[in-house]
Amino acid sequence: MENQEKQQKINKVAVICAKGNLEDVYAALVLANGAVMDGIEAKLFFTFFGLDAVIKKRMNKLQTATVGNPALRMPNGTRMGNLLGMIPGIQPMVSKMMKKQMDELDVPPVDEFLDMITAGGGEVYACQLAVDMFKVKREELSEHVSDVLTVGEFYEKAAGEGAQIIFT
Amino acid sequence: MAQQTIAGKTVEVTDEGYLQDYSQWNEEIAKELAKEEGIELTEDHFKVLRFLREKYEEGANLTIRKVGKSGITDIKGFYNLFPGGPLKKSSKIAGIPKPTSCV
Numbered sequence: 001m002e003n004q005e006k007q008q009k010i011n012k013v014a015v016i017c018a019k020g021n022l023e024d025v026y027a028a029l030v031l032a033n034g035a036v037m038d039g040i041e042a043k044l045f046f047t048f049f050g051l052d053a054v055i056k057k058r059m060n061k062l063q064t065a066t067v068g069n070p071a072l073r074m075p076n077g078t079r080m081g082n083l084l085g086m087i088p089g090i091q092p093m094v095s096k097m098m099k100k101q102m103d104e105l106d107v108p109p110v111d112e113f114l115d116m117i118t119a120g121g122g123e124v125y126a127c128q129l130a131v132d133m134f135k136v137k138r139e140e141l142s143e144h145v146s147d148v149l150t151v152g153e154f155y156e157k158a159a160g161e162g163a164q165i166i167f168t
Numbered sequence: 169m170a171q172q173t174i175a176g177k178t179v180e181v182t183d184e185g186y187l188q189d190y191s192q193w194n195e196e197i198a199k200e201l202a203k204e205e206g207i208e209l210t211e212d213h214f215k216v217l218r219f220l221r222e223k224y225e226e227g228a229n230l231t232i233r234k235v236g237k238s239g240i241t242d243i244k245g246f247y248n249l250f251p252g253g254p255l256k257k258s259s260k261i262a263g264i265p266k267p268t269s270c271v
Binding site for chain 2: 030033034037038039105106107108112115116119120121
């Protein structure tokens with residue numbers, strides 16, 4: 001107990017998501033939502049391929065890689081294997097199955113998850129450099145995105161006592 | 169685990185102050201527990217508390233999303249009713265165990 005009192009409480013988290021795989025985006029969303037749920041201030045920053053998570057047309061169509069993903073297993077527990085994973089249609093099918101299983105555990109689609117996070121006071125940002133690089137227009141970004149920031153501006157938002165930066 | 173007297177009734181609570189036995193709960197206890205969290209309970213709060221107790225009895229795994237889809241309040245409303253940790257605080261005040269869900 002005495003030891004616990006000495007620990008610095010986490011007051012704020014900044015979660016950076018740079019990948020557009022289903023699992024990487026969800027890791028960021030779960031971490032940010034979990035923070036908000038516990039009264040911890042949360043900022044989400046989407047950059048590079050992670051930007052797909054806040055592009056309206058793409059956010060609910062994220063997929064998990066079925067090639068080059070050694071931990072991916074079939075329902076019976078055997079490895080998926082790259083040759084099977086590269087067959088057209090397998091990746092969307094596996095991704096759909098994963099989304100269904102998540103939904104059963106009340107893990108919502110990306111747009112609804114962002115609704116939950118922002119409803120709890122969490123903030124969502126997109127990276128200026130990635131937006132410029134991929135030539136994404138502001139109107140293509142989801143309305144959850146409150147601003148497009150440079151990395152310096154993001155650090156300003158992330159600062160604070162008991163603040164942590166998490167890169168998924 | 170310890171015994172605690174809340175609103176004149178002796179109840180068993182966990183280290184974190186959650187009731188051990190949800191059947192020992194009553195509205196007076198809820199008001200007292202809410203006060204500790206700095207919340208003055210209104211009928212809107214009680215609607216959520218009754219929903220949580222009902223779902224807990226049914227054996228459901230409670231999540232913020234379920235409360236948001238309950239039709240009683242939306243997620244924003246839930247955060248407004250129980251600021252700074254809606255699911256944990258409301259579960260505690262509703263006399264049900266600490267939620268184990270990550271969402």
